[in-house]
């Protein structure tokens with residue numbers, strides 16, 4: 001039996017191993033509000049920020065700050081309770097109804113985060129007789145949520161519809177009662193969209209249900225930002241999402257779907273039952289965010305104009321991009337040291353990016369994931385493109 005000091009030195013060894021592999025993540029400190037340009041501790045000037053999920057640029061929007069302040073004035077700071085004891089205010093229900101209406105669903109239920117929404121979704125809905133079929137690139141929270149449920153688990157290669165069909169047949173052959181297909185609406189490392197027309201067609205053919213996590217789409221993909229199902233003009237059964245990205249960027253998650261699904265989650269979803277209600281400021285600003293987003297065709301137009309310009313500029317400079325239409329634009333550099341060198345060169349030139357390498361993406365597929373948003377100006381993009389060209393030459397990437 002080892003003692004406590006050997007436990008702590010064991011952890012320190014693990015940390016040294018992470019660092020030796022070049023995989024240690026160091027957090028920089030932003031000293032301004034989140035936005036197109038940010039100030040960063042220990043640096044002069046403002047950096048162009050290309051790695052926030054602030055797609056519509058709402059993270060510092062005055063209307064959301066004001067709505068949060070008003071909500072605190074009227075409803076206080078904290079709830080000091082889970083929802084079912086004494087943590088539900090009128091505004092929580094108003095936001096749930098608002099989300100459901102926006103997404104065209106019967107009802108919705110709030111969680112502290114989408115990580116919790118996905119973590120709590122599967123276990124109450126599916127039992128040992130059931131099957132869940134999951135895309136191999138699904139978000140960690142879907143993977144964890146599925147691990148917590150007792151259904152049989154099947155996995156298909158990313159967006160491989162032949163494999164999905166094979167798994168549907170497999171699940172049926174093994175006698176599944178209900179089958180749920182679970183997918184991200186947008187795969188966040190690649191910026192590719194799930195093939196929802198084919199997925200929903202296969203689901204219909206096999207009598208399966210569909211669940212889409214639309215964190216990287218709600219607010220800006222599809223008409224009025226209603227997400228990937230609206231983008232493709234298809235219907236899915238269950239949607240999960242976050243208030244922490246395009247919808248103001250604070251925090252909070254939700255599940256939207258048929259009434260019995262939402263009602264059962266309210267009775268049984270563990271992260272809902274055993275975790276605090278969202279604070280009034282977040283709920284009040286969340287309500288205001290949906291008003292802004294619904295009317296934000298101008299911001300969506302700017303977001304996609306920026307995306308087109310950015311993709312073309314990087315391609316012209318000679319960078320290899322993953323193809324796509326989403327504001328996530330991955331710049332492929334293959335090897336982790338090159339991605340890290342490139343990120344360091346960009347940092348020196350006033351551009352804030354994040355390099356992604358194993359284990360977040362497969363070995364040999366290291367990249368810098370850039371993300372467009374509506375807060376970036378033409379000047380910001382020109383500045384960032386010049387920095388990419390210079391940094392790419394400095395490290396020999398182009």
Ligand SMILES: *Cc1c(COP(=O)(O)O)cnc(C)c1O
Nearest residue numbers: 113114115139213215242244253
């Ligand atoms: C960001 C994200 C989450 C987690 O959302 P939070 O509200 O931050 O917990 C879940 N799923 C996907 C696909 C995401 O991109």
